[in-house]
Amino acid sequence: MKVALTGCAVLAGLASSAVAGNPKSDRLPNIVLINVDDMGWRDVGFMGSEYYETPNLDSLAAKSMVFTNAYAAAANCAPSRACLMTGQWASRHGIYTVGTSERGKSKDRKLIPTANTTTLADEAYTLAEALRSAGYLTCSAGKWHLGDDPLTQGFLVNIGGSHAGNPGSYYPPYRNVNLEAETNGEYLTNLIGKKVVEFVSLEHQAPFFLYYAPYAVHTPIQPVKHLLANYENKKAWNGQDNAAYATMVENLDIQIGQLLKALRENGQMGNTLILFTSDNGGHYGITKQWPLRSGKGAYYEGGIREPMFVYWAGKVEEGAQTDVPVSNLDFYPTLLEVAGAKSADNQILDGQSLLPLLTGEEKELERPLFWHFPVYLEAYGLNDQSTQDPLFRTRPGSAVRIGDWKLIQYFENNDLELYNLKEDIGEKDNLAEKYPEKCKELLTILEQWRTDTNAPVPDQLNPDYSIN
Template sequence: MRAFTKIFHFTPSLLILFFLFSCNRTPEKSESKPNIILINIDDMGWRDVGFMGSEYYETPNIDALAASGMIFTNAYASASNCAPSRACMMSGQWTPRHGIYTVASSERGKSSDRKLIPVVNNAYMPEDNLLFPRLLQQAGYKTCHAGKWHLSDNPINFGFDINIGGSHAGNPGSYYPPYKNVPSLEAPKDDYYLSDLIMDKTLEFIKNTDTPFFLYYASYAVHTPIQPATELLPKYKNKAEWNGQNNEEYATMVENIDAQIGRLISELKNSDKLKNTFILFTSDNGGHYGITKQWPLRSGKGSYYEGGIREPLFMSWFGKVKPGSKSDAPVTNLDFYPTILDVAGIVKPENKILDGKSLLPVLTQNKTPEERPLFWHFPIYLEAYVKNDTTTQDPLFRTRPGSAVRLGNWKLIQYFENNDVELYDLENDISEKNNLAESNPAKRDELFKLLKDWRNEINAPVPEELNPEYKSASN
């Protein structure tokens, strides 16, 4: 995989933070169970942060935190849009096991453009699916959800003691009051930014919790609507574009969320909780291609090319994870469930199926994970965001029904409508420009068989019924 280089720039305060994480002291055995924080930013692309190379967006707090732990350069979401990615992460399971494939209906776009009847989408997480917050809660953790939930009407029903603004809504109606779609949050003044308020409430939780805690911080930002943090706009007005990134309003949202994470880290330091806190930072899917670019990755949110599923990811744990470390191993947010259980010292229930692997040996023992295939299944349609988008398979849809697999540096995508197959060598073609399906039939057939066998093994539904309203381009 192509390497990328980023020079870190630290202010004095950030150097202090980095030093705090860098001290080579192992926590005493008498310390309590570690606090656990999962930060899941909404729609933040692979290169929307400084530690992944962006020279347009300013994320000094996130960059310093990333430098304190291990960065994963080949990290993936298990789906290319919000709800299914979060469902996979929380359940530790591939999409066919819980049936959440998209947001709302799977019949997106014009019916006349859809050749197949897509699989019916499940809009709610099944209540009998054991999510990891419930296991943490049962193990004595105080659990808090802050921000976007999107999997049911109330996260309290899935293992959270406290809910700050979470519901089935996928985005706020506004980042300024009144915050439509965001329950039980009232602004202290008329122009109070939603991300600031969610962190206010989150810090109250941290300050008032003296037992081990789990915080799922999933602020609605930087999802649409794109509404700037107005006080930051002047600094981006004349800032030069970098690598396709030039949206000044979006840039203020990125910097604002970075500031909120800075507030969180400051509170953890001030309360002496940072040293015993495991922190995981990621995003739920690729960046919105009409707003931000992840070049050299192809496409964005909703697509199963790299720009839609590859994510920024790091994990930090004082005294346990070596600062400044890096892993190039392909990993997925399905790995979070078993990793968090290992960090908390919780044994997986025998009847719970997990499709990921714990990354704790990679983090703490510098072990190289065994090579394994990563799978995606999306038997649905997602209409295009950008008119005449040339980065997707066709300009009408971000994705059409299909499946994908990555093994080593090779990636294969199969589309069900016409059984089209695409094969890419990601080591030499990270932009997925050269389809090698015809020129390398041996590798194509190897991955195609692997993908079909996996679908059969987990009984993944494949749409086959033709749509009578479909009108082909030749008609």
């Protein structure tokens, strides 16, 4: 069933149909999953930023469990979102990047990369479909990016989502986003935020799953004008000094604050789980995540480590913090368990439920985390020294983290990089030659994982490649 956000009557009908057959659904918690676009690990106050101002998020984080080692399963938008929505590594759904995998100049690419998939397959059983089957009214608000319409992938309500990865403009006309401004010059983030508040303020007959994925703070970097003066003369902090971007961060925080206010006023905060995160690292040309290395598109920590917290009144201890490494792959099994929902028959889920961590039943979650990127992704600008070389944010390779250790393997020349993240969070000291046995141990695990998941490894030489 395809519907637009047309008003209370339509949504009330959808809520009634969603709850049919599930008499316990009125006692299930609402779920709000906030997946910000391109917000870096330290782009919020609760992760230490002294430049960006995020008081609403900081206040909610203080009442939540904060995850300091939270990861996206991919370093840029589409693959990360596909991993989140399917609960599967990229090697299973085939979405590795945005658009073509042949990024950058052909003469600089030694290998022919694996062909990329740009649309999530119809047979993928998404998180939205699983929660809808459990009686949830499902709403996608903002960026979808995995196909033309989230209504075909389990959502009953779509607020401005399509295949587009970013708006043409945050000021009307928005071009890539099929929404019309309701007031003169209405900023897109505000319009989506307003419609989100309208959605949660309806008298639902079923619990709702709100996937709130604002296009912010992705490019284009367009300042929210009335907030700009606060940052124009503000002291830079730790590589963060972009005033226009700072207004976009603060403005998003304001919209999230309006959502929280609506939930409180409607008496829903006590029965709503809120998960906050980002889809990948911050844009390195705009914001820095120091001491983390690099940013969006790179498989160093700055490209894949995210801000994250989970709020659930009475279930998650206020002010809790954990350094257990987790992934957005874990959201699917976690929310299934929260909702009492089931995955599809024979469906493989690559994450693990975080519910034992959230409720304090467990303190550890020991397993390796993997990343696979058999593609190229060109650098944002010349002479970027934060990545392996100045030409690419990513060359084809894989990575694994086990405990404090992280190994990156590049396929072109079988280069290896080994880091101890506990001692070297900035990934400055490659220990591959110093600890060959540890290297071998992690590489064996990584190679076995690629075999088990049928992950493609490009090995065909590119005839256009030139070493000069």
